[in-house]
Amino acid sequence: MSVTWQNIKDFFYETVGDTASAQAFFLSEDVTAWANEALREAAERVEFSDYTEWQESTSGTATMVLSHALPVALWRVEYDDEKMQPVTLAAVRKANRFWATHSGTPRAYMLDEMRTDADVTSLRLYPEPSATGDTIRVYGYGVQYLISDASPTQPVPCPEWFAYCLVFGMLARSYMADTEMQSYERSEFYRSLWEDALMRLRGRSYGRLNKARQFKPSQPGRGLSVRNLIPEHIPEPS
Amino acid sequence: MSAVGAGVLAKLQKRLPNQIGANRQWSSTYVSSLILAASHAAEERIGMTWTSQEIALANNTNEYRLDSKFVSVEAVEFALDGSTYERELKACTFDDLDAISAKWRDDTGQEPTRYALLSTPGHQYVSDGHAARIVIHRMLASASPAKIKVSGWGIGTASTNVPDDVQERVHVPYCMAIMRAEHDPKEAAWFYQQFVKGCDEIKGRFVQPYADVPGGLSCR
Numbered sequence: 360m361s362v363t364w365q366n367i368k369d370f371f372y373e374t375v376g377d378t379a380s381a382q383a384f385f386l387s388e389d390v391t392a393w394a395n396e397a398l399r400e401a402a403e404r405v406e407f408s409d410y411t412e413w414q415e416s417t418s419g420t421a422t423m424v425l426s427h428a429l430p431v432a433l434w435r436v437e438y439d440d441e442k443m444q445p446v447t448l449a450a451v452r453k454a455n456r457f458w459a460t461h462s463g464t465p466r467a468y469m470l471d472e473m474r475t476d477a478d479v480t481s482l483r484l485y486p487e488p489s490a491t492g493d494t495i496r497v498y499g500y501g502v503q504y505l506i507s508d509a510s511p512t513q514p515v516p517c518p519e520w521f522a523y524c525l526v527f528g529m530l531a532r533s534y535m536a537d538t539e540m541q542s543y544e545r546s547e548f549y550r551s552l553w554e555d556a557l558m559r560l561r562g563r564s565y566g567r568l569n570k571a572r573q574f575k576p577s578q579p580g581r582g583l584s585v586r587n588l589i590p591e592h593i594p595e596p597s
Numbered sequence: 598m599s600a601v602g603a604g605v606l607a608k609l610q611k612r613l614p615n616q617i618g619a620n621r622q623w624s625s626t627y628v629s630s631l632i633l634a635a636s637h638a639a640e641e642r643i644g645m646t647w648t649s650q651e652i653a654l655a656n657n658t659n660e661y662r663l664d665s666k667f668v669s670v671e672a673v674e675f676a677l678d679g680s681t682y683e684r685e686l687k688a689c690t691f692d693d694l695d696a697i698s699a700k701w702r703d704d705t706g707q708e709p710t711r712y713a714l715l716s717t718p719g720h721q722y723v724s725d726g727h728a729a730r731i732v733i734h735r736m737l738a739s740a741s742p743a744k745i746k747v748s749g750w751g752i753g754t755a756s757t758n759v760p761d762d763v764q765e766r767v768h769v770p771y772c773m774a775i776m777r778a779e780h781d782p783k784e785a786a787w788f789y790q791q792f793v794k795g796c797d798e799i800k801g802r803f804v805q806p807y808a809d810v811p812g813g814l815s816c817r
Contacts, residue, residue, distance in 0.1 A: 360754070361665055361721050366630060373627040374775060407717040411726035435691060440702040442695050498715075504723045516727060518719030519665040520641045520752045523634030548782035552774075552789065559641060563669065564717045568688040 361514035362522035364506050367394065371526050375533070375540065384540045385533055387508055394506045397528030397553070398517065405561040406432075406500040407517065414495045419462070421487040422473070423495060425480045435498040438465045438484065448472045451485055461486040518563070524556035602755030605632045605768045612773065623776065633755060635771035635792075640752045641668050642796040643767070645759070645803050648751030652731075653679070654740035659702060660715075663729040663747060667718035671749040673731070675708055679742035686712045686733065686745070694734050706735035709745065718749065766795035 371390060372379045379387065402408050412425055416438070436443045446467040451458045465484035473481050484495070504516045515522045527549045534546035599607075606628060609617060616622045640646050650664045663670070674682035689711045694701040697711075711734045720729035737743055759768070774788035 370627065370630050370634070373624065374779075376779060408720060408727065409715040411715065413726070437702070440700050442691075442699070503727050514665070514721035514723060516721065516723045518668075518717050518729070519721050520637040520668050520719050522721070523630070523637060526634075542782075544782045545778060548778055548785055551786070555793075556638075560717065563641070563719075567670070567714050567717055568690070 362519055363512050363514055364394070364508075365511040367515055367522065367525055367529075368511070370523065371529055371533075374526065374530065384538060385536075389536070390529065390533070391506055391508055393529040393532040394515075394525060395502075396532060397525055398502050398506065398515075400528065401517065401521075401525075401557060401560065402500060402502045403432075405557055405564050407521075407560055407564040408500065408502060410499050410501050410503045412497045412503075414497075416465075416484075416488040416490060416493040416495055418489055418491045419487060421465075421484050423482050423484060423497075425482075425497065432501065433470065433480075433482070433497060433499040435496075436468045436482065437494075437496040438488075439493040441466075443468045443484075445470070446485065448483070458485065462489045463487075464489070518560070521556065521560050524553065524560075527553040527556060598758050598760050599764070600756045601636050601753070601759040601764060601768065602629060602632055604759065604761060604764050605635065605772065608764060608769050609772055609776075612769070613776065628772070629755065631772050631775055632768060634775075635768040636755070636757070636759075637752050638771060638792075639763075639767045639796060640750070642793075643800045643803055644668075644750045645763075646751050646753045646757065647748065649746055649748040651744050651746050654709075654733075654737055654743045654745060656740050657705065657736055657738060658740075659709075659734065659736040660730055660732050661745075662722060662725075663714075663718060663720075663731055664751075665719050665721045665729065666751040667729065667747070668750045668752060670714060670718050670731070670747055673712045673748075674746045676744050676746070677708060679744045682746050684708060684710075686710060689713055689734075691732075697734070701734050704735040705738045707737075708743075709733040709735055709737070712745075719752075763795075763799055767792060767799060770795060 368379055368387075368390060375384055377384045414423060436445075443465060444467045446469055448469045448471050451467070451469065455461055463486040465486060465488055467485045469483045469485060473483055482497075502516055506513075506515065515525060517525065530549040531546050531553050534540060534542045534549065606617070606625075609628060613623075617628050618625055648666050650667075652661045673686040673688075675684040675686060676682045686709055691713055694711065694713065698704055713732045715730040715732060716728065718729050722728040731747060733745065770788045770791035774785045774792060777788060778785035
């Protein structure tokens with residue numbers, strides 16, 4: 360059974376001795392804003408949510424604008440089911456002076472020099488796609504969905520076991536606000552609970568694969584092997 | 598042993614007489630939510646509840662949604678006939694899969710051999726791109742009746758049975774911490790400390806004593 364926004368909001372209001380219908384101390388819109396702020400903080404600090412977006416390529420269109428307006432850190436882009444390499448525009452300019460008109464199957468993507476609006480995330484595919492209808496998958500850390508009073512039965516976008524901890528982040532913020540309820544001591548208490556919960560989530564997020572995870576063996580290289588330290592030509596003593 | 602919802606409520610009523618119920622300081626609904634929050638926090642820290650989910654594989658599909666009851670995924674098994682789980686899938690990352698095959702997402706075979714996870718286990722479903730998911734490699738062209746079984750530590754419900762002394766040392770301090778915070782945050786901090794201490798002490802009861810053996814289970 361999911362934990363919904365209504366569950367969280369009711370829990371918050373009764374913790375502070377208020378009700379969602381009376382809103383004697385805190386307005387509903389402020390409470391929603393604190394919840395979203397706490398969610399974004401968690402998403403950015405502990406990277407618990409692998410947000411995914413799919414789009415289809417259009418021949419001749421190299422710029423891809425993500426459909427949401429929230430900041431995310433991209434960690435993987437695939438074109439037609441194959442991983443693309445992140446590169447910088449500066450490197451592409453050096454490698455190919457005709458880069459702007461080069462078209463084919465994109466194998467790299469660039470994020471630099473693309474952000475002209477801080478609220479919009481876009482990337483450029485290189486080379487420019489020559490086909491239409493290929494799948495582009497983008498993976499990143501971030502919260503795609505924002506909590507809203509318009510959909511109170513929507514599950515809170517975080518792990519179910521963590522959902523009630525969101526209230527700690529909201530309470531830490533609400534007691535800092537300059538209202539009759541302001542209390543730095545309570546705010547500090549809830550802030551410490553919030554930090555503790557975030558640390559737990561961080562452990563679960565970074566260690567999500569079990570211990571028996573298959574790992575890549577180290578690649579053979581020069582390393583510090585004695586054989587690799589011997590010069591190829593040893594000159595005769597003069 | 599008693600159901601955690603009813604058991605903790607009875608214990609809290611003894612500590613806070615005449616304060617829980619209709620027209621009192623705390624409503625029963627609120628205390629039930631608080632007990633559930635305590636239960637989730639305790640289960641995450643201690644690893645008390647083992648849970649699993651069977652997923653029927655679909656043709657040419659390699660991504661499946663996970664239940665939100667998971668806290669961690671510890672094992673994934675495959676059953677070709679949908680009932681006899683005799684193959685274990687290896688955990689790996691997308692980078693590992695890239696090293697196996699550039700177009701691993703399109704690979705098909707007789708049985709999946711590896712899996713990767715998207716989002717922290719337990720992430721609630723909001724939309725198809727926004728939920729905890731498992732990605733398997735290789736997908737099956739003709740899947741029916743094959744299934745995979747995902748197992749790991751999870752969370753229970755209000756009716757999950759928990760030993761009474763665990764409720765006393767873990768769930769009650771957690772609830773008291775939140776309920777006393779309005780009156781005295783220092784007292785609340787002490788209760789929260791008791792909750793963390795209780796979890797640390799009780800954890801030893803539930804963790805397998807063979808965690809040092811490769812493949813042994815443990816709850817971080």
